[in-house]
Amino acid sequence: xxxxxAVGKKALCLCALLVGAAFPLFSGGPPGGAGEEVRLRLKVxxxxxxxxxxxxxxxxxxxxxxxxxxxxxxxARVLRLQAPGYHPKTVRVDLTGDFLLEExxxxxxSRMLLLGETPTGRMPKSVAFSSDGKTIVIALLAxxxxxxxxxxxxxxxxxxxxSPPESGDRGYVEAAPVRGRREIWVSQMDTGRVHFLREDGWxxxxxxxxxxxxxxxxxxxxxxxxxxxxNWLSRDVSVVDVARRRLLRVVPVSGIPRGMAATADGRFLxxxxxxxxxxDKIDLTDFRVxxxxxxxxxxxxxxxxxxxxxRGYVGDMATGRVTCFSLEDDRVLSSLxxxxxxxxxxxxxxxxxxxxxxxxxxxxxxxxxxxxxxGKVSVIDTQSMTIVDWLWARxxxxxxxxxxxxxxxxxxxFLDDNLELYDISxxxxxxxxxxxxRQAGPPGP
Numbered sequence: 001x002x003x004x005x006a007v008g009k010k011a012l013c014l015c016a017l018l019v020g021a022a023f024p025l026f027s028g029g030p031p032g033g034a035g036e037e038v039r040l041r042l043k044v045x046x047x048x049x050x051x052x053x054x055x056x057x058x059x060x061x062x063x064x065x066x067x068x069x070x071x072x073x074x075x076a077r078v079l080r081l082q083a084p085g086y087h088p089k090t091v092r093v094d095l096t097g098d099f100l101l102e103e104x105x106x107x108x109x110s111r112m113l114l115l116g117e118t119p120t121g122r123m124p125k126s127v128a129f130s131s132d133g134k135t136i137v138i139a140l141l142a143x144x145x146x147x148x149x150x151x152x153x154x155x156x157x158x159x160x161x162x163s164p165p166e167s168g169d170r171g172y173v174e175a176a177p178v179r180g181r182r183e184i185w186v187s188q189m190d191t192g193r194v195h196f197l198r199e200d201g202w203x204x205x206x207x208x209x210x211x212x213x214x215x216x217x218x219x220x221x222x223x224x225x226x227x228x229x230x231n232w233l234s235r236d237v238s239v240v241d242v243a244r245r246r247l248l249r250v251v252p253v254s255g256i257p258r259g260m261a262a263t264a265d266g267r268f269l270x271x272x273x274x275x276x277x278x279x280d281k282i283d284l285t286d287f288r289v290x291x292x293x294x295x296x297x298x299x300x301x302x303x304x305x306x307x308x309x310x311r312g313y314v315g316d317m318a319t320g321r322v323t324c325f326s327l328e329d330d331r332v333l334s335s336l337x338x339x340x341x342x343x344x345x346x347x348x349x350x351x352x353x354x355x356x357x358x359x360x361x362x363x364x365x366x367x368x369x370x371x372x373x374x375g376k377v378s379v380i381d382t383q384s385m386t387i388v389d390w391l392w393a394r395x396x397x398x399x400x401x402x403x404x405x406x407x408x409x410x411x412x413x414f415l416d417d418n419l420e421l422y423d424i425s426x427x428x429x430x431x432x433x434x435x436x437x438r439q440a441g442p443p444g445p
Contacts, residue, residue, distance in 0.1 A: 040070045040093075041100040045374045045392045049083040049105060065372050067100075081105060102416075104374055104392040111426040112379070112391050112409065118154040120419050121147050124412035126344075127399035127419070128175040130199050131182050136410050137197075138399065138419065139172040139186055146172060146186055148202060149419060151408065160202060162186065162195045176218035178227075178242060179404075187215045187229060194218065194229060196245060210238035211250050219260040219269070226284075228269055230257035237271060239287065251287050253280045259302035259345075261312065263327065270312060272300035277316060279303070281330070293330050295323060302344050306351040306382065313354055313382070315342045322356055324385060334385045338378050341367075344400040346409075347382075353427060354380040355409065359396040370395045370415050377411055379427065389427065394418055 042051065043066050051058055051070065054077055060068035074095055082088035086105035093101065106114055122142035129136060129151075138147040144163035150156075163169040171190035178185055183205070184197045192215045196205035212231025215238070219228045226248075229238040237257055239248045255273030262269045262284070269282040270293075277298025281291040299318035306313070310327045320342050323335045339358025346355040356378045363369040375397040379389040399412030402424075409422040 036074050037071050038074050038095045039098045040072050040095060041067050041098070042070065043067045043100065043102045044081055045104045046083050046086065049081045049086070052080040052082075053077055055080075085109065102374075102394070104394060107391060110389055110391055111424070111429070112377075112389060113423045113426070115408075115421045115423055116154050117418055117420050118149060118157065120149075120157070120412060120417050121159060122417055123414055124399055124417065124419065125172065125414065126174050127401045127410045127412045128177050128184060129401055129403045129408075129410065130184065131177060131179045131404065132199070133403045133405055133408075135199070135202075136401075136419065136421075137175045137177075137184050137186075138412055139175040140170075141172060141189070141414075142170055143172065144170055146175060146184075146197075151403070151421070154419070154421060158202075160197070160204070162188070162204060162207070163191075173216045174218045176220065176227075178220065178224055180224045181242070185218050185227065187218050189214045189216060189232070192231065194227075194240070206245070208240065208245055208247060210240065210247055212236055212238050217257075217259050219262060221262045221266055221284075222264040223266065226262075228260050228262065230260055230271065232256055232258070232274075237269070237282070249287055251282060251289075253282075253289060254278070254292055255280070259300070259314075261303045261305045263305065264307040270303055270305070270314075272303050272314060274299045274301060274317075276300075277318065279314060291330065293325070295325075295332070301342065304345050304347040304354070306347060308351050309382070311382070313345055313347065315345045315356060317342050320358065322354065322380060322385075324382070336380070336385050336387070338380065338387065339376055341375075341396075343375075343398050346400050346402050348402065348427075349406045350428075351382060353388075354382050355400055355402070356380060357393065357397040357400045357411065359398065359414075367396075368415075375413070377409070391422070393420065 062069040076094050079091045120138050121140040124138045125141040126139045136149040145161040148158040169190045173189050174187040176185045182199045186195045192212050193207045195207040210229045213234040214232035215229050217230045227240040227242050237251045256275040257271045258274045259272040271280040277296025279293040280289045283290045298316040301317045303314040312325050314323050320337050321335050322338045324333045338356045340361050341359035343357045358376050360373040360375040361371050363371040375393045377391050378387045381388045394413035395415035397411050398414040401410045407425040409424045411420040
């Protein structure tokens, strides 16, 4: 078992190297106005973190919500942020003009260790690891394709355009690994197509029109013979033959479909309904909706299944709750609140931990603008259905993925065009679990 202290030291060193290489110096932009002072606006989580500038503590001139304003001398400055229960963080800035800095600190008692961050293309909607765990694939909603990021060093980043330059088509939503074929399938909302990539050399293999409007999530059967694509506007699910990459049929559902999960025996497909908060259950022998689980009102977004324990877990964006239900009789077993605007769920390979990303409260003007708080990633112990760890992400963490070996967690921040990579191997360390720790508790509202 990995020594948590050794992992922590390595992670912190690597984090410093990566952040320093990617963002060596923040600049406040061109000079603004006369005088030798500028205004630094600081949005930091946890709120209330203390600021030292060039080794001296400073107090904010004004606090408005999560943003504190400071009047500081122009020039290169070393900022140090610290708060009880968190690792301090040092950031270098070049204050040549008024400047907004957004930062977050890492909890000192978390067993998730930040390895590094790197910029992505615009609006990273989802994230996936390649079959060998060496490459991170990011579907970009506001670009013409995907980003490919090496796990080792998180650089260099490579853009793989899948839309013809003249088309203007964008809207890439879901990157789904087909591990048995060493392929990545990517859905495109704008065109209703699924694109196929070969992991060996990242060669595009073509695409398929799945005959749906606003195609989003891709889910696979356990044996990877069938792929299912949820189509938001046409309110149906496309069924694709994986080996032949051929559309077999389109199945209507009773609401707006998003997340999906197929049972291991190949009998049923659960489909989250975003507009009602219910779940449709499709019988895969005749491809008909045979049952609707009445779990609404709400906005069901993502679902994962734990066949070993006979449970399913579904996240609701409207209520912020994760619901656990029985796969034997579809009966609700338990539920907990896991964060505002709940997005993606990922289950560890052993079924012990459920990871949930929550975007945080929306901007009152529009959810496409940065809101009053950063989002979070929570770790739920599936046995007790309690939150046992969590971390601050940045603005609207949406994408969430575990590496094939279960040791790494990738998170994408939708409104920051950012990727974060964590070592989570200490979560399963029984000695670390037994160590005295400050109670993690649920994320705040």
